[in-house]
């Protein structure tokens with residue numbers, strides 16, 4: 001009934017020269033649908049049963065359950081409470097994440113399991129990315145989208161930015177979409193590596209200050225051609241360059257293999273893990289125990305078990321500057 005009345009009112013407006021509009025009636029009305037995903041609830045004044053006048057401002061609060069925390073709204077905002085100006089039919093949903101799931105994901109992809117990366121935190125500051133090779137418009141567009149997404153996601157870190165540059169000499173990271181033979185011609189250190197068997201390779205270096213400062217990315221032009229694989233490969237390989245390691249969790253973008261429809265892009269857990277790496281309270285060279293303590297503090301978890309594991313004896317030797325290489329996808 002509500003939709004019908006709005007529709008009729010539009011008709012009246014569009015041919016209203018000879019019709020007197022009832023001034024006592026409010027202007028256009030729209031519906032506002034507010035909901036929440038698992039892990040919390042939403043509060044707002046809904047005494048008009050979801051129908052609001054054009055331009056009306058509605059205050060909505062997201063309230064997380066004890067074991068969850070609020071990560072933002074479906075429109076991308078993290079503001080809480082949020083003010084929504086109703087000027088069209090609007091749907092908005094609050095998103096929450098389980099705190100322990102976030103800590104687990106952080107330990108998987110940021111700290112790493114030790115098999116293929118250092119077991120501590122490393123952060124970029126400014127990353128200048130140069131893209132070349134066999135480039136399609138889809139590839140360039142997808143990379144541009146992800147660069148914008150990363151700058152928005154990591155806006156909690158004033159020191160971080162990622163930018164595309166037009167000259168290789170101005171770059172820190174060189175991403176090439178090409179065939180394995182051509183890539184090996186440019187970077188001979190890959191000569192003995194079977195690049196052709198994988199979607200991509202990432203190699204990066206960090207310095208004494210715990211900052212990753214350079215990287216090389218191979219994207220296999222022979223196998224990375226469909227849009228869905230391009231989407232995954234760009235995000236997965238740049239995930240490595242950002243310091244993320246592989247995980248056995250199939251729903252993560254950092255699983256070594258692409259699962260179409262399952263891990264095409266960064267999940268909410270992946271995004272939050274990367275965002276927490278860039279929280280100013282998270283120091284570089286933090287290991288599992290140190291980062292867990294920081295995360296629990298940020299998340300407001302009262303950890304009654306303060307017993308620490310023995311220090312990781314190999315940790316010291318791993319804080320030397322170095323590089324890590326990853327083979328990804330098939």
Ligand SMILES: [Zn+2]
Pocket residue numbers: 236240246255256326327328329
């Ligand atoms: Zn990988």
